Amino acid sequence: MDPEQNAWTRRHLLGMDGLARHEIGAILDSAQAFRDVNYREVKKVPTLRGKTVINLFYENSTRTRTSFELAGKRMSADVINISASSSSAAKGETLLDTMATLQAMRPDVVVLRHGDSGAPHFLTRHLDAGIVNAGDGQHEHPTQSLLDLLTIQDHLEEMGKTNFEGMNVAICGDVLHSRVARSNAFALRTLGANVRFVGPPTLMPSQAEKVFDIKVHHNMEEGLEEVDVIIMLRLQLERMTAAYLPSVREYFEYWGLTRERLELTQPHALVMHPGPINRGVEIASDVADNPNRSVILEQVANGLAVRMAVLYHLCTGAARNAAQLGESA
Amino acid sequence: MMRVESLFIRGARVVDPAHAHDGVADILIVDGVIREIGKLAAPADIPVIEADGLIAAPGLVDMHVHLREPGFEYKETIAGGTRAAAAGGVTSVAAMPNTKPVNDDPSVTGYMLDKARMAGFANLFPIGAISKGLQGKELTEIGLLKAAGCVAFSDDGLPLMNSGIMRRALDYSRAFGALIIQHAEDSGLVGCGCMNEGEVASRLGLPGIPNASEDILVERDIRLVELTGGRYHVAHISSGGAVASVAKAQEKGLKVTCEAAPHHLVLNDTDVGDYDTNAKMAPPLRNKRDVHALQEALARGTIGVIATDHAPHEEDSKRVPFCHAANGVVGLETLLPITLELVNQGVLPLSKALAAISCNPARLLGLDRGTLTPGCMGDVVLFDPQEQWTVTSQALHGSSKNTAFAERAVKGRVKYTVLAGRIVHQEG
Ligand SMILES: [Zn+2]
Numbered sequence: 001m002d003p004e005q006n007a008w009t010r011r012h013l014l015g016m017d018g019l020a021r022h023e024i025g026a027i028l029d030s031a032q033a034f035r036d037v038n039y040r041e042v043k044k045v046p047t048l049r050g051k052t053v054i055n056l057f058y059e060n061s062t063r064t065r066t067s068f069e070l071a072g073k074r075m076s077a078d079v080i081n082i083s084a085s086s087s088s089a090a091k092g093e094t095l096l097d098t099m100a101t102l103q104a105m106r107p108d109v110v111v112l113r114h115g116d117s118g119a120p121h122f123l124t125r126h127l128d129a130g131i132v133n134a135g136d137g138q139h140e141h142p143t144q145s146l147l148d149l150l151t152i153q154d155h156l157e158e159m160g161k162t163n164f165e166g167m168n169v170a171i172c173g174d175v176l177h178s179r180v181a182r183s184n185a186f187a188l189r190t191l192g193a194n195v196r197f198v199g200p201p202t203l204m205p206s207q208a209e210k211v212f213d214i215k216v217h218h219n220m221e222e223g224l225e226e227v228d229v230i231i232m233l234r235l236q237l238e239r240m241t242a243a244y245l246p247s248v249r250e251y252f253e254y255w256g257l258t259r260e261r262l263e264l265t266q267p268h269a270l271v272m273h274p275g276p277i278n279r280g281v282e283i284a285s286d287v288a289d290n291p292n293r294s295v296i297l298e299q300v301a302n303g304l305a306v307r308m309a310v311l312y313h314l315c316t317g318a319a320r321n322a323a324q325l326g327e328s329a
Numbered sequence: 330m331m332r333v334e335s336l337f338i339r340g341a342r343v344v345d346p347a348h349a350h351d352g353v354a355d356i357l358i359v360d361g362v363i364r365e366i367g368k369l370a371a372p373a374d375i376p377v378i379e380a381d382g383l384i385a386a387p388g389l390v391d392m393h394v395h396l397r398e399p400g401f402e403y404k405e406t407i408a409g410g411t412r413a414a415a416a417g418g419v420t421s422v423a424a425m426p427n428t429k430p431v432n433d434d435p436s437v438t439g440y441m442l443d444k445a446r447m448a449g450f451a452n453l454f455p456i457g458a459i460s461k462g463l464q465g466k467e468l469t470e471i472g473l474l475k476a477a478g479c480v481a482f483s484d485d486g487l488p489l490m491n492s493g494i495m496r497r498a499l500d501y502s503r504a505f506g507a508l509i510i511q512h513a514e515d516s517g518l519v520g521c522g523c524m525n526e527g528e529v530a531s532r533l534g535l536p537g538i539p540n541a542s543e544d545i546l547v548e549r550d551i552r553l554v555e556l557t558g559g560r561y562h563v564a565h566i567s568s569g570g571a572v573a574s575v576a577k578a579q580e581k582g583l584k585v586t587c588e589a590a591p592h593h594l595v596l597n598d599t600d601v602g603d604y605d606t607n608a609k610m611a612p613p614l615r616n617k618r619d620v621h622a623l624q625e626a627l628a629r630g631t632i633g634v635i636a637t638d639h640a641p642h643e644e645d646s647k648r649v650p651f652c653h654a655a656n657g658v659v660g661l662e663t664l665l666p667i668t669l670e671l672v673n674q675g676v677l678p679l680s681k682a683l684a685a686i687s688c689n690p691a692r693l694l695g696l697d698r699g700t701l702t703p704g705c706m707g708d709v710v711l712f713d714p715q716e717q718w719t720v721t722s723q724a725l726h727g728s729s730k731n732t733a734f735a736e737r738a739v740k741g742r743v744k745y746t747v748l749a750g751r752i753v754h755q756e757g
Contacts, residue, residue, distance in 0.1 A: 117533060122651075
């Protein structure tokens with residue numbers, strides 16, 4: 001059997017929860033290969049010719065949507081973007097109504113960004129296509145996690161490591177509402193890293209230690225000790241009015257990433273952020289722009305390669321599944 | 330001529346928890362009323378049910394049902410809902426007032442009673458609203474509503490959050506001996522939560538609802554019962570903490586009771602699985618420790634009633650992402666088998682289990698039902714306690730199929746449901 005088929009047999013990418021080490025490895029390996037395409041003179045390969053990818057975005061995210069769009073196009077897939085603005089009341093209905101239309105287009109892969117946790121799981125029950133979760137509610141954002149992993153992997157050597165085993169990673173800020181935090185915690189634990197969540201108690205998920213197998217710190221100084229990687233999370237400013245936090249000023253004072261706090265980490269520690277950054281809220285400008293530490297721009301570049309890899313695995317995987325169904329029918 | 334409201338049931342195992350009776354006997358129902366139970370000779374002119382191997386119990390009483398009519402007939406009608414009741418062996422249902430219009434006026438009560446009488450599948454006992462329009466602001470005409478046929482009062486679906494109004498409701502209702510039923514969830518703590526707060530919610534990224542939301546409101550209400558001396562009942566209790574509070578209040582001699590729903594007694598938050606909207610209800614499915622605490626409280630008698638919170642929803646209300654799905658599940662047709670599951674698991678003996686779905690709720694609501702006493706209405710359920718079947722949505726009789734027990738293998742099959750001597754359901 002082709003070893004690659006062995007490594008990735010899933011029809012959908014719904015989350016990092018439950019992915020095995022070799023499955024994560026398979027995507028990261030392909031992403032490495034696809035990254036080269038983006039530095040060629042002709043940035044296009046015929047890999048997904050004849051495949052249809054639909055980007056279905058219920059939340060504004062130019063960055064993620066563009067990244068998926070470009071990823072599909074560079075592999076010669078037909079890419080369709082649907083941006084559905086959704087009033088919160090009719091959100092669910094809209095999704096179900098859209099589904100029939102989508103099914104008629106017979107897409108190979110649907111990339112879904114939606115404000116409700118579990119929306120992509122819902123889609124898998126009503127559509128034949130492979131589904132990529134491009135962020136669902138407060139649940140998961142697996143491609144963001146994969147690009148974070150690829151970015152960390154690129155810097156293993158500076159850390160004196162060959163893999164993620166035993167690496168200390170701090171995920172800081174609004175963990176409760178962060179899909180990035182969830183996906184990264186699941187994936188990093190699977191890969192053998194030690195993970196901590198750092199942030200105010202109101203922004204921690206219930207039973208986090210048990211669910212994610214991590215440590216929780218409410219004190220930023222304590223949480224940053226000895227870490228190799230810091231993943232800062234974006235703070236949704238509406239949290240203030242919802243009484244999760246008293247003010248931006250107080251938040252930055254206690255949980256903002258400053259140069260002094262960065263000193264507490266390993267000298268090689270990487271600073272990551274899923275973007276866009278609220279400067280002076282979760283991270284000080286001089287830290288965000290520090291070329292020796294901040295890898296925020298590398299993250300963006302790696303996003304494209306990871307999404308190419310994911311589309312590749314799901315398109316060809318979904319095709320395999322369809323072929324098998326055809327044989328048995 | 331055969332008398333249709335008369336019936337002879339031969340050789341059933343008669344279990345009547347109201348009198349701690351359990352033994353093989355014949356039941357004679359004449360003109361809709363139980364005439365005699367014992368070793369009898371069948372009269373010549375009335376139909377006979379051969380009930381060898383079946384258990385005959387009082388027709389079941391479900392004190393927490395949503396029938397959706399008037400106003401939400403696309404979810405369920407009184408005829409459809411009582412048809413489902415009959416299929417589940419339930420001969421008496423108490424219907425919650427969150428209809429449109431709300432049952433906060435005697436005319437609505439009368440309308441519901443007429444509809445049920447015309448349908449003829451089960452006795453309907455309406456529950457009136459505590460506050461006008463379920464707004465939580467002004468008390469309803471509790472006296473007039475009771476005179477029109479309301480057997481208890483509740484704003485179910487919505488908690489009565491205002492302590493002052495709750496105090497008045499408990500106080501005022503004493504004049505009529507009326508029971509106040511609370512949907513106990515502190516809405517500030519529920520927030521935008523859509524499942525139990527805990528490991529599963531954290532993993533699924535769904536906003537959680539802590540047990541404290543229920544514990545706090547039950548504790549508050551118990552203080553108000555102490556203050557007023559009213560009769561207070563907690564609907565669909567779900568948390569171990571709230572059950573402990575009820576037990577303490579009962580020890581003090583306060584008129585505090587509670588019911589648990591079958592789903593809270595056997596399912597837990599892991600049954601949400603991959604965002605299964607049929608596992609979404611209010612209060613939510615709690616964790617295994619709470620389920621265990623509920624079962625123990627049922628065995629001890631702190632929880633005296635099992636009530637389904639039967640809440641039909643059309644498919645579209647459930648075919649949406651989890652957070653947007655309507656709360657609630659249907660339960661009338663799985664009430665008996667799930668209750669028997671608790672018996673088979675050794676949680677409580679058969680007679681006590683049947684009491685929780687017959688005489689106990691009847692007594693709380695002041696109904697002369699839920700017993701096989703001669704002179705009482707001939708409402709009987711005959712079931713085979715051994716027959717196995719699998720719950721499927723196709724097997725359900727109501728309009729809505731939102732069951733939390735789909736694909737569950739259960740034991741105990743209703744064979745006949747008899748309402749005032751008339752067979753209203755017979756298993757094929
Ligand atoms: Zn309720």
